[in-house]
Amino acid sequence: MIYKSNFKARLFCMVFLVFLVTASSFAQNVRTVTGTVSDDNGEALVGATVTTGRQGKGTVTDLDGKFVLEVDGQTAEVQVSYVGYKTRTVRIPARGPLSVTLASDEQVLQEAVVIGYGVQRRSDLTGSVSSVGSKDFNQGVVSSPEALVNGKVSGVQIVNSGGSPSAGSTIRIRGGASLNASNDPLIVLDGMPMEVGGSVSGSGNFLSLINPNDIESMTILKDASSTAIYGSRASNGVIIITTKKGTSSVRPKITFSSTNALQTPTRTADMITRDELYRLVRTYGNDSQKSLLNDGVDTDWNKEIFHTAFGTDNNLGISGRAGAMPYRLSLGISDQNGILRTDNVTRYTGSLTLTPTLLDNRVKLNVNLKATYGDNRFANTEAIWSAATHNPCSPVYSGSDAFLGYHEAVDANGVPVTGATGNPAGLLSNYHSTSKVCRVIGSLDADYSFRFLPGLHAHLTLGYDGSRGRGHVYVPHEAYQYYNTGGRNYGYGPQKNRNRLFTFYFNYNRYVERIKSNFEVTAGYDYQFWKYTNAAYTELNDREPAEQQAASAADDQRHVLLSYYGRLNYSFDGRYLLTASLRRDGSSRFGKDSRWGSFPSVALGWRVSEEGFFKVLKPAFSTLKLRASYGVTGQQDGIANYCYLPLYTLSQRGAYYMFGGIPTATYRPSAYNSGLKWETTKAWNWGLDFGFFGDRLTGSIDYYRRRTEDLLATVPVAAGTNFNKQMLSNVGNITGKGVEISLSATPVQTDSWEWSLSGNATWQRNRITNLRLNARSASPHTPAGAIDSHYVQVLSEGHAPYSYYVYKQIYDERTGLPIEGLYADLNGDGKVDSKDLYHHHSPSADWLFGLSTSVRWKRLTLSTSLRASVGNYLYNGMAMNTGAWETMSYNSYQLNRLNASYLETHFRKRQFESDLYVENASFLKMDNLQLSYNFGKIAKWCSLNASFMVQNVFTLTDYTGVDPECQGGIDMSVYPRPRIYSLTIGLDF
Numbered sequence: 001m002i003y004k005s006n007f008k009a010r011l012f013c014m015v016f017l018v019f020l021v022t023a024s025s026f027a028q029n030v031r032t033v034t035g036t037v038s039d040d041n042g043e044a045l046v047g048a049t050v051t052t053g054r055q056g057k058g059t060v061t062d063l064d065g066k067f068v069l070e071v072d073g074q075t076a077e078v079q080v081s082y083v084g085y086k087t088r089t090v091r092i093p094a095r096g097p098l099s100v101t102l103a104s105d106e107q108v109l110q111e112a113v114v115i116g117y118g119v120q121r122r123s124d125l126t127g128s129v130s131s132v133g134s135k136d137f138n139q140g141v142v143s144s145p146e147a148l149v150n151g152k153v154s155g156v157q158i159v160n161s162g163g164s165p166s167a168g169s170t171i172r173i174r175g176g177a178s179l180n181a182s183n184d185p186l187i188v189l190d191g192m193p194m195e196v197g198g199s200v201s202g203s204g205n206f207l208s209l210i211n212p213n214d215i216e217s218m219t220i221l222k223d224a225s226s227t228a229i230y231g232s233r234a235s236n237g238v239i240i241i242t243t244k245k246g247t248s249s250v251r252p253k254i255t256f257s258s259t260n261a262l263q264t265p266t267r268t269a270d271m272i273t274r275d276e277l278y279r280l281v282r283t284y285g286n287d288s289q290k291s292l293l294n295d296g297v298d299t300d301w302n303k304e305i306f307h308t309a310f311g312t313d314n315n316l317g318i319s320g321r322a323g324a325m326p327y328r329l330s331l332g333i334s335d336q337n338g339i340l341r342t343d344n345v346t347r348y349t350g351s352l353t354l355t356p357t358l359l360d361n362r363v364k365l366n367v368n369l370k371a372t373y374g375d376n377r378f379a380n381t382e383a384i385w386s387a388a389t390h391n392p393c394s395p396v397y398s399g400s401d402a403f404l405g406y407h408e409a410v411d412a413n414g415v416p417v418t419g420a421t422g423n424p425a426g427l428l429s430n431y432h433s434t435s436k437v438c439r440v441i442g443s444l445d446a447d448y449s450f451r452f453l454p455g456l457h458a459h460l461t462l463g464y465d466g467s468r469g470r471g472h473v474y475v476p477h478e479a480y481q482y483y484n485t486g487g488r489n490y491g492y493g494p495q496k497n498r499n500r501l502f503t504f505y506f507n508y509n510r511y512v513e514r515i516k517s518n519f520e521v522t523a524g525y526d527y528q529f530w531k532y533t534n535a536a537y538t539e540l541n542d543r544e545p546a547e548q549q550a551a552s553a554a555d556d557q558r559h560v561l562l563s564y565y566g567r568l569n570y571s572f573d574g575r576y577l578l579t580a581s582l583r584r585d586g587s588s589r590f591g592k593d594s595r596w597g598s599f600p601s602v603a604l605g606w607r608v609s610e611e612g613f614f615k616v617l618k619p620a621f622s623t624l625k626l627r628a629s630y631g632v633t634g635q636q637d638g639i640a641n642y643c644y645l646p647l648y649t650l651s652q653r654g655a656y657y658m659f660g661g662i663p664t665a666t667y668r669p670s671a672y673n674s675g676l677k678w679e680t681t682k683a684w685n686w687g688l689d690f691g692f693f694g695d696r697l698t699g700s701i702d703y704y705r706r707r708t709e710d711l712l713a714t715v716p717v718a719a720g721t722n723f724n725k726q727m728l729s730n731v732g733n734i735t736g737k738g739v740e741i742s743l744s745a746t747p748v749q750t751d752s753w754e755w756s757l758s759g760n761a762t763w764q765r766n767r768i769t770n771l772r773l774n775a776r777s778a779s780p781h782t783p784a785g786a787i788d789s790h791y792v793q794v795l796s797e798g799h800a801p802y803s804y805y806v807y808k809q810i811y812d813e814r815t816g817l818p819i820e821g822l823y824a825d826l827n828g829d830g831k832v833d834s835k836d837l838y839h840h841h842s843p844s845a846d847w848l849f850g851l852s853t854s855v856r857w858k859r860l861t862l863s864t865s866l867r868a869s870v871g872n873y874l875y876n877g878m879a880m881n882t883g884a885w886e887t888m889s890y891n892s893y894q895l896n897r898l899n900a901s902y903l904e905t906h907f908r909k910r911q912f913e914s915d916l917y918v919e920n921a922s923f924l925k926m927d928n929l930q931l932s933y934n935f936g937k938i939a940k941w942c943s944l945n946a947s948f949m950v951q952n953v954f955t956l957t958d959y960t961g962v963d964p965e966c967q968g969g970i971d972m973s974v975y976p977r978p979r980i981y982s983l984t985i986g987l988d989f
Contacts, residue, residue, distance in 0.1 A: 031070070031071060031072075032068060032069070032070050032071075033068075033069045033070075033071055033078065033092055033098065034066070034067065034068050034069075034097045034098070035050075035066070035067060035097045035098025035099060035100060036061070036065045036066050036067075036097070036098070036099055036100070037050070037061050037065050037067065037080055037082070037100045037101075037102065038065055038099075038100070038101055038102070039085065039101070039102055039103075039248075039249075044061070044065025044066075044248065044249075044250060045061060045065050045082050045085070045102065045248050048060065048061045048065070048067075048080060048081065048082040048102070049080070049081045049082065050067045050069055050078055050079070050080050051078065051079050051081075052069070052071050052075050052078055052079075060360065060361050071092070075092065076091060076092060077089055077090060077091045077092060078090055078092060078098070080100045080102065081102075082102055085102035085103060086102060086103050087102075088100060088102060113125060113129060113131050113219060114131070114217065114219045114240050114242050115129065115219070115221065115226065115229075115240070116188075116221065116226070116227075116229035116230055116238065116240070117229060117459075117503075117505055117507075117522055117524065117565075117567070118507060118520075118522060120569070123607065123625070124569070124571060124577060124605075125226075125605070125627075126225060126577050126578070126579045126603035126604060126605040126627050126629060127221065127222075127223045127225040127226030127579065127603055127627070127629055127685070128155075128221075128222040128223035128225075128226060128627075128629075128685050128687055128700075128702045128704070128740070129219060129220070129221055129222070129226050130153040130154070130156075130219070130220045130222070130742070131217060131218070131219040131220075132148070132149045132152050132153065132217065132218050132219075132220075133216070133217045134215065134216055134217065134244075136152065136758075136852075137149065137212075137215075138150060138151075138152070138865060138927065138928060139928065139930055139947065139949060139984070140259070140261070140928055140930070140949040140951045140980060140982050140984075141259060141261045141263075141311060141313065141336070141951060141980050141982050142212045143165055143208055143212075143334070143336060143345070144168075144169060144207045144208040144210075144212065145207050145210050145212050145215055145218070145241060146158050146169050146171055146207055146239075147160070147169070147212070148212055148215065148218065149218050149220070150867070150927065151850035151851075151852070151865055151866070151867040151927060152758075152760075152850060152852065152865075153220050153742075153760065153850075154702075154740035154741060154742045154760035154761065154762045154848075154850070155173060155174050155222055155702075155738065155740045155762045155764070155848075156171070156172070156173050156220055156222075156237075157171075157172045157175075157845075157848055157869075158170070158171050158172075159172075159965055159966070159967040160965075160977065161967065161975075162974060162975030162976075162977065163263075163338065163339060163340075163975045163976050163977040163978050164338050164340065164343055164378075164379070164381075164975050165311070165336035165337070165338050165343065165344070165345040166208070166338075166343075166345045166376060166378065167975065168207075168208070169207075170184075170967040171184060171185055171239070172236075173185050173220065173222055173236055173237030173239075174222060174236075174237065174704065174706075174736065174738060174764060175736055175738070175764045175766050175844060176236055176766075177235045177236055177635070177681045177706060177708045177734065177736065178235065178236070178635055178638070178679060178708060178711065178712065178734070179711055179712075179713050179732070179734065179768075179795065179801060180638070180639075180711070180712055180713045180714050180728070181635050181636070181637065181638040181639055181679055181711075181712040182236070182635070182637040182638025183236050183638075184236060184637070184638075185220075185236045185237040185238055185239050186227075186230055186233045186234055186236070186237070186238045186239070187207065187238075187239050187241065188230075188238060188239070188240045188241065189210065189241045189243070189441065190241070190242060190243055190366075190368050190443050190445075191443060191445060191461045191463070191503070192441070192443050192461070192463035192465060192499075192501050193230070193233065193501070193528065194465060194499070195465070195497060195499050195530055200437060200467050200468060200469035200493075200495040200496065200497050208345075208347070208374075209347070209372040209374065209437070209439045209467070210241070210370070210372070210441075211315070211330070211332045211334075211347075211349040211351065211370075211372070213257070213313075213315040213317075213330070213332060214243045214244055214330055214332075214349070214351045214370070215241055215242070215243055215244070216242050216243055216244045216245070217241075217242045218239060218240070218241055218242075219239070219240040219242070220237065220238070220239055220240075221234070221237060221238040221239075221240070222237050222685075222702075222704075222740075223603075223629050223631070223683060223685035223687075223702070223704060224601050224629065224630065224631025224632065224633050224681070224682070224683035224684075224685065224706070225579060225581075225601045225602070225603035225629030225630070225631045225685065226238070226629075227631070227633055228581050228583060228599050228600065228601035228631040228632065228633055229565055229567055229581045229583060229601075230583070230633075231563060231565065231583035231584070231585040231597070231599040231633065231634055232561065232563075232583075232585040232587060232597060232599065232633075232634035232635065232636050232678065233561075233634070233635075233636070233637055234599075234633040234634075235633040235634060235635045235679070235680075235681040235708065236635075243351065243353065243368065243370075244317070244319075244328055244330075244353070245319075245326070245328055245353050245355050245366070246319045246320065246321065246325075246326035246327040246328040246353055246354070246355050247319050247320055247321065247326060247328075248321055248326055249319075249320050249321060250320065250321055251320060252318055252319065252320035253318070253319050253320055253988070253989070254316070254317070254318050254988070254989035255315075255316070255317040255318075255986070255987070255988050255989070256314075256315070256316050256317075256986070256987045256989075257314070257315050257984060257985065257986045257987075258312070258313070258314045258315075258984065258985050259312065259313045259314075259982050259983070259984040260310075260311070260312045260982065260983055260984075261310070261311045261312070261313075261980050261981060261982035261983075262308055262309070262310060262311075262980070262981045262982075263308065263309040263310075263311060263337075263338075263339050263978035263979070263980045263981075264308050264339065264978055264979050264980075264981075265302070265306040265307075265308075265339045265976055265978060266952065266976050266977065266978060266979050267955075267962050267963070267976060268302050268306075268387075268388065268962060268976060269388040269878050269882075269899070269961075269962055269973075269974075270879075270899065270900040270901075270960060270961075271388055271389070271882070271897045271898065271899055271900060272897060272898050272899070272900055272902065272903065273392075274298050274392035274393065276903070277391075277392060277393070277895075277897055277898070278293055278393065280898075281293055281888075281895065284885075285888075288889070288892035288893075289888065289889050289895055292391060292393065292394070292889075292893075292894070292895040293393045293895070294393045294394070294395070297392075297393050297394065297395050298392060298393070299390075299392050299393075299394060299395060299396060300392070301386070301387035301388075301390045301392065301424050301425075302387050302388075304387065304396060304424055304425045305340060305341055305383045305384070305387045305424045305425065305428055306339050306340060306341070306387075306976075307339060307341055308339070309336075309337035309338055309339045309343075309978070310337055311334075311335065311336035311337055312333075312334070312335050312336075313332070313333075313334040313335075313336075314332065314333050314334075315330060315331070315332040315333075316330065316331045316332075317329070317330040318330070324356055324357070324358075325354055325356045326354070326355045326356065327352070327353065327354050327355075328351070328352070328353040329350075329351070329352050329353075330349075330350070330351045331349070331350050332347070332348070332349040332350075333346075333347070333348055333349075334346070334347040334349075335347075338379060338975075339976070339978045340379045340381070340383070340384065340428070340975065341379065341428050341429075342377060342379045342380075342428050342429065342431070343377065343378065343379035344376065344377045345374065345376050346374065346375045346376070347372060347373070347374050347375075348372070348373045348374075348375075349370070349371070349372045349373075350370070350371045350372075351368075351369070351370045351371075352367075352368075352369045352370075353366070353367065353368050353369075354366075354367040355367075361449075362448060362449045362450075362451065363446065363447070363448050363449075364446075364447045364449075365444070365445065365446055365447075366443075366444070366445035366446075366447075367443075367444055367445075368441070368442065368443045368444075368445075369440075369441075369442045370439075370440070370441045370442070371438070371439070371440050371441075372437075372438065372439045372440075373436075373437070373438045374435070374436070374437040374438070374439075375434075375435075375436055376434065376435045376436075376437070377432070377433065377434050378433040378434070378435070379428055379431070380427045380428055380431035380433070380481075381973070381975060382421075382422070382427055383422075383424040383425075383427040383428045384973050384974070384975060385421070385972075385973040386421040386422055386423070386424040386427055387424040388878070388882070388897070388973070389421060389882055389887075389896045389897050390421060390423070390424055390896070390897065391894065391895040391896065391897065392897065393895070394407060394423075394895070395407050396423065396425050402414065402478075403423075403426065403478060403479060403480045403483070404426065404430060404476065404478050404479055406423040406425060406426035406430075406480065407423055408420075408422060408423050408426065408480045409421075409891075409893045409894035410893065411893055415483075415484070416480055416483050416484065417891050417893045417894060418891075419890045419891065420890070420891065420893065420894040421894070421896070422480045422481055423480060426479065426480055426481075427480075427481060430475060430476055430479035430480070430481065431475055431479075431481065432472075432473070432474040432475070433471065433472075433473050433474075434471060434472050435469060435470065435471035435472075436469070436470060436471070437467065437468070437469040438467065438468050438469075439465070439466070439467040439468075440464070440465075440466050440467075441463075441464070441465045441466075442463065442464050443461060443462065443463040443464070443501075444460075444461070444462045444463075445459070445460070445461050446459070446460045446461075447459050447460075453508075454510075455508055455509045455510045456506065456507075456508045457506070457507045457508070457509075458504075458505075458506055459503075459504070459505050459506070459507060459524075460503070460504050461501065461502075461503035461504075462501065462502060462503075463499075463500070463501035463503075464498075464499070464500055464501070465497075465498070465499035465501075466496070466497065466498050466499070467496070467497045468493075468494050468495070468496050468497075469493055469494065469495050470491065470492065470493030470494045470495070471491065471492050471493060472490070472491045472492075473488050473489075473490055473491075473492070473539075474487075474488065474489050474542070475487040475488040475489075475542065476542055477541065477542040477543055482541070485541055485549055486541035486542055486543040486547065487541050487542030487543070488539060488540070488541060488542060488549070489540055489541065489542040489546065490537065490538065490539045490540045491537065492537045492552070493534070493535060493537070494535055495532070495533070495534045495535075496531075496532065496533045496534075497530075497531075497532050498529075498530065498531045498532075499528070499529075499530050500528065500529045500530075501526070501527070501528050502526070502527040502528075503524065503525070503526050503527075504524055504525055505522055505523060505524020505525070505565075506521075506522070506523050506524065507520070507521070507522045508520070508521045508522075509521075515572075516572060516573040516574075517570065517571070517572050517573075518569075518570070518571045519568070519569075519570055520568070520569040520570075521566070521567070521568055521569075522565075522566065522567045522568075523565070523566040523567075524564075524565055524566075525563065525564055525565075526561070526562070526563040526565070527560075527561075527562055527563075528560070528561045528563075529558070529559075529560050530557075530558065530559055530560075531556075531557070531558045532555070532556075532557040532558075533554075533555065533556050533557075534552075534554060534555040534556075535554055536551070536552060536553055536554040537551075537552050538550070538551045538552075539551070539552075557640075557641050558588075558641065559587065559588045559589050559641045560587075560588045561585060561586070561587050561588075562585070562586040563583060563584065563585045563586070564583070564584045565581065565582065565583035565584070566581065566582055566583075567579070567580065567581040567582075568580045568581075573610070574607065574610050575606065575607045575608075575610040575611060576604075576605070576606060576607075577603075577604065577605030577606070577607070578602075578603070578604055578605075579601075579602070579603040579605075579629075580600075580601065580602045580603075581600065581601045581602075581631075582598065582599070582600045582601075583598070583599045583600075584596060584597070584598050584599070585597050585599065585634060587636045587678075588641070589636050589639060589640075589641055589642075589643070589644070589676075590636070590644055590676055590677060590678070591644040591674050591675070591676065593675075594675065594676065594677035594678070597634050597677075597678040597680070598632075599631070599632050599633055599634055599680075600631065600632055601629065601630065601631030601632065602629065602630055602631070603627065603628065603629035603630075603631075603685075604627070604628050604629070605625060605626065605627045605628075606625065606626045607624075607625045608624040608625065608626060609621070609622065609623050609624045609625070609691075619693065619694060620692060620693060621690075621691075621692060622691045622692060622693065622694050622695050623689065623690055623691030623695055623698065624688075624689070624690050624691075625688070625689040625690075626687070626688055627685070627686065627687035627688070627689070628684075628685070628686050628687070629684070629685045629687075630682075630683070630684050630685075631682075631683055632680055632681070632682050632683075633680070633681050633683070634678045634679065634680050634681070635678065635679035635680070635681065635708075635712065636678060636679070636712075638712075639712055639728060640728070642672075643672060643673060643676055643728045644672060644673060644674050644675075644676045645672055646672050647672060672727070673727055673728060673729055675730075676712075676728065676729070676730065677710060677730055678710065679708060679709070679710050679711055679712045679730065680708070680709050680710060681706055681707070681708040681709075682706065682707050682708075682709070683704060683705070683706035683707075684704060684705045684706070685702060685703070685704045686702070686703050686704075687700060687701065687702040687703075688700065688701045688702075696745065696746050696747075696749070697743070697744070697745045697746075698743075698744050698745075699741070699742055699743040699744065700740075700741075700742050701739070701740070701741050701742075702739070702740040702741075703737075703738070703739050703740075704736075704737060704738055704740075705735070705736070705737045706735065706736050706737070707733060707734075707735045707736075707769075708733060708734045708735075708736075709733050710730040710731075711730065711731060711732040711733065711734060712728060712729075712730060713728070713729060713730075713731050713732055713771070714727065714728055714729075729773070731770075731771060731772070731773050732768065732769075732770045732771040732772070733768075733769045733770040734766060734767065734768050734769065734801065735766070735767050735769050736764065736765065736766040736767070737764070737765055738762060738763055738764035738765065739762070739763045739764075740760070740761075740762050741760060741761045741762075742758075742759075742760045743757075743758065743759050743760070744756075744757070744758040745757045745758070752857060752858050753855075753856065753857055754854075754855075754856040755853070755854070755855050755856075756853065756854045757851075757852075757853045757854075758851075758852050758853075759849070759850060759851045759852070760849070760850045761847065761848070761849050761850075762847065762848040762849075763846060763847050764844070764845075764846075764848070765800070765844075765846070766800055766801060766844065767798060767799065767800060768795060768796060768797050768798070768799060768800075768801060769797060769798070770797060771795060771796070771797055772797075779796070779797045780796075781794050781795070781796050781805065782794060782795040782796075783805075784802055785802060785875070785968070785969060785970050787877055787880070787881065787912060787970065787972075788881075788912070790912035790913060791805070792804055792805065792806055792875055792912065792913060792970065793805060793875075793969060793970070794839070796839065799839050799842070800842035800844050801842070801844075802842060802843060802844075802968075802969055803839045803840070803841065803842040804839070804840045804841055804842065804873065804875060804915070804918045804969070805837050805838070805839060805840070805913075806837060806838070806840050806913045806914060806915040806918060807823035807824070807832070807836060807837060807838075807913050807914055807915065808823055808824035808826060808836075808838060808840075808915055809822075809823060809824075809911075809914045809915050809916045810822040810823060810824060817904060817905065817906075818905055818907075818911075818914070818916050820905070820906075820907050820908060820909070820911065821909070821911070823836065823914070824836065826838055837913070840873075840915045840918050841873035841918060842872075842873060842969070843872055843873060843874065843966075843967075843968065843969030844871075844872060845869040845870060845871050845872035845922075846870055846871030846872075847868075847869070847870040847871055848867075848868070848869055848870075849866075849867065849868040849869075849870070850865070850866070850867050850868075851865070851866045851867075852864070852865045852866075859933055859934040859935070859936065860931075860932075860933050861930075861931070861932045861933075861934075862930070862931050863928075863929075863930045863932075864926060864928060864929045864930070864953075865926070865927045865928050866924065866925065866926050866927065867924075867925050867927055868922075868923065868924045868925070869921075869922060869923055869964075869965070870922045871922060872921050872922060872964070873918055873919065873920055873921055873969075874918075874919055874921035874959060874961065874964060874966055874969060874970075874971050875917055875918055875919075875969055875970045875971065876917045876918075876919050876959075876960060876961045876971055877917070877970050877971050877972040878899065878961055878962070878971060878972055878973065878974075879899045879901045879917055879960065879961065880910055880911065880912065880914075880917045881910060881972070882896070882897070882898055882899040883898065883899040883901040883902045883905060883907060883910070884898075884902065884905075884907040884908060884909055884910045884911070885898070885902070885906075885907065885908050886908060886909055886910065887910065901960070919958070919959050919960060919961070920958055920959065921957065921959040921961075921964035921965075921966070922957065922958070922959075922964070923955055923956060923957035923959070923964040923965065924955070924956040924957070925952075925953075925954070925955045925956075925965075926953035926954050927951060927952065927953070928949055928950065928951045928952075928953065929949065929950045929953050930947055930948070930949040930950075931947065931948050931949075932945060932946065932947030932948075933945065933946055933947070941989055942987060942988065942989050943987070943988045944985070944986070944987055944988075945985075945986045946983070946984065946985050946986070947983075947984045947986075948981075948982070948983050948984075949980075949981075949982050949983075949984070950979065950980070950981055950982075951979070951980040951982070952977055952978065952979045952980060953979070961974070962974040962976055963976065963977060
């Protein structure tokens with residue numbers, strides 16, 4: 001027993017001794033490493049990754065940038081990384097904590113490109129995608145986000161509708177793919193798809209309610225492979241807008257910028273001078289016309305309505321980190337006067353962004369809240385036409401109390417003459433149209449990284465976009481405008497737009513080292529609901545008691561889009577790339593039998609520069625990638641919400657039925673198409689990306705073809721029905737093709753000098769290939785683009801959309817001048833009639849060019865941007881409509897000024913359909929010229945930069961109208977785009 005007991009005791013002691021030795025040895029091989037991680041400004045980086053690179057051991061920094069990591073005795077160094085910064089490998093000191101500083105990596109930041117439902121490295125893209133960051137945006141007075149990238153991206157054309165600060169823009173990516181449905185691209189703001197054209201009362205441009213100073217980057221998805229993930233709304237491309245976020249810095253970073261600008265009028269309509277008018281009337285005028293000449297009066301009506309306008313735009317931004325909460329807060333005030341007197345837009349904006357990370361960096365939140373309030377006064381743009389045509393021999397003021405003191409055309413009884421134009425100055429000062437618009441956009445993004453399966457993320461987005469607008473119109477009953485009906489005094493609205501979004505998707509990313517493959521899979525679901533309401537209102541006059549002049553019924557429009565989608569991104573060995581996606585959309589705008597549409601895409605990429613055989617071409621040839629893609633996208637925007645339903649509308653005035661002796665208005669059925677279905681676009685894209693000399697010179701070339709089928713087009717309804725004359729149907733096809741070239745270069749880069757250069761060129765062509773309801777019917781010519789019921793444009797098979805359809809003008813062989821009313825008999829039947837109309841060019845440009853360059857010497861930088869359009873034509877409606885003697889005087893009480901073209905043509909009657917007025921509108925524009933200086937730190941706590949800029953510097957063109965850039969193809973009365981001189985002061989604290 002004693003022996004056994006001693007044996008057990010010795011055995012226990014031996015085991016315990018072995019345990020102590022082992023534990024001691026283990027303790028000697030395990031140590032704790034501590035340290036801090038900061039950026040190159042000394043600010044702590046929260047959530048930086050610190051790893052040994054062995055057995056996956058690692059940790060992340062806390063709110064103060066500190067970390068604690070246990071390593072074994074064989075580990076001599078750790079690797080520290082953070083998104084947007086260069087990764088460092090640091091040796092572990094023998095004693096004491098580590099102090100690691102990470103430098104920002106611009107190349108890494110530029111590599112990250114926002115795409116649909118995620119982010120992707122630029123080098124891994126297989127589609128045609130262009131991204132423009134804030135440092136490359138157009139500067140100066142920018143009232144709406146789309147102007148930031150005008151001329152910067154190949155295949156993208158942005159045309160502002162005029163010089164008013166409230167003017168909207170028409171955006172076309174690859175020329176658009178539809179006819180009657182929308183050709184606008186889808187706009188996605190921080191993950192939330194916006195309503196196309198979602199403006200409310202008093203807001204001419206729904207994008208203008210987004211402060212351009214809050215935008216970090218804009219990404220344009222052009223080919224179907226990139227856009228198909230958005231399915232039914234992506235036929236015309238996608239623009240993804242990403243706003244600025246907070247930083248990890250504990251110390252707040254404060255930025256303030258102030259832009260103050262003077263806007264001056266530029267070119268106005270080319271009309272005859274006062275002396276020319278006087279001479280013509282004295283020579284050829286009748287007695288009543290001569291009596292309207294006042295020898296002592298010479299009024300420059302353009303000076304009466306246009307002026308030098310002042311505008312200011314001030315923005316304050318505060319970003320940093322409060323505890324665990326990175327944040328950014330911005331406030332903006334913009335007050336822009338238009339060059340047309342009484343035109344003003346005042347905008348107040350606020351934005352708050354919170355980007356916290358929770359649960360050991362597994363939950364990342366992105367909370368965005370933006371609010372805008374707009375207070376606007378809209379000028380009466382009829383004054384522009386009136387100023388161009390008004391008699392310069394007529395005074396501004398009459399010297400009497402009639403018409404509030406303005407000189408007007410009246411008959412013998414002192415009543416305004418029918419058909420006369422009002423005094424331009426009076427049209428402005430006596431017209432009061434105001435609006436107040438507010439908009440709130442909020443979104444919550446939540447991304448959760450699963451612990452049990454690294455690489456798997458669940459992403460939730462909740463979004464709301466609500467806007468509300470109302471306005472008021474007041475014209476005194478004494479004013480010339482609406483004089484016979486007692487003026488106007490009424491309010492309209494409120495109009496409300498609501499847009500709600502629910503998005504949920506899973507994303508799984510894994511690299512399998514054994515087969516050198518990276519897989520990224522995304523699968524998700526979207527629900528989006530839109531509602532638009534407009535309260536009924538009545539237009540009243542300014543009399544007591546007020547009398548009704550017109551009425552607008554209440555409106556309630558709603559639609560829903562449900563979507564399921566998936567995408568696979570695969571790469572092998574970093575060389576071979578595959579992207580495939582499928583989206584299935586269901587829209588409430590179609591009947592149940594055709595409600596759902598499927599939109600697939602596939603794309604391939606080959607990074608040739610990663611191949612072994614390519615090494616012989618380096619370093620001169622640094623990058624080469626080939627791309628090819630195919631995809632199908634849909635279209636359901638730009639059409640009414642209930643076209644497939646049988647609806648009844650109030651009958652025309654006079655259609656009453658007597659019930660009990662009381663006349664009761666009746667309703668009539670509206671035309672509807674129960675078989676209405678998706679318009680679809682099938683597109684192919686082939687691309688080449690390249691870089692030379694370490695990517696000092698980079699570029700891309702894309703060639704695309706696309707075909708849109710089942711066009712949503714408005715066609716005539718068969719005669720004999722009770723329906724409207726036209727109905728929305730699926731009819732016809734349109735095809736498009738084009739080439740896009742982009743180049744960026746840095747020819748000079750030293751400590752003192754840097755010269756950067758970027759340019760793009762686009763060739764594009766769209767053709768209508770079918771407009772027939774059935775193959776046996778004749779190909780129709782659908783009229784479009786009317787002036788006084790005279791159509792000068794047409795939709796025809798085999799031609800570009802909205803081509804001009806006019807008569808061929810005959811000219812005098814001796815003088816070379818056009819002969820009035822004489823046109824070519826093109827079909828040779830011995831007479832000139834509608835069968836002799838011919839297709840003569842189109843508004844679409846053949847080529848679009850953009851060029852931006854910047855030269856820096858030390859702290860001084862000179863930069864400029866230019867755009868060109870070649871092959872676009874424009875119908876000069878102003879010259880036609882005011883270029884004939886018949887427009888000199890419609891009556892005996894008013895004399896009108898003629899267009900300068902009359903001095904050559906001497907037309908007696910207007911020649912509506914003459915090809916004389918279809919002019920080549922090719923142009924070269926310098927959009928801006930900027931000189932800036934970075935003063936650096938002017939105090940320990942403040943740095944200063946300043947810039948002076950001229951916008952709309954010059955336009956070179958042979959077009960004789962006001963501006964060759966006119967969306968739609970017919971130039972009538974244009975609000976001139978001003979030349980802007982601005983000074984910007986920027987302060988960083």
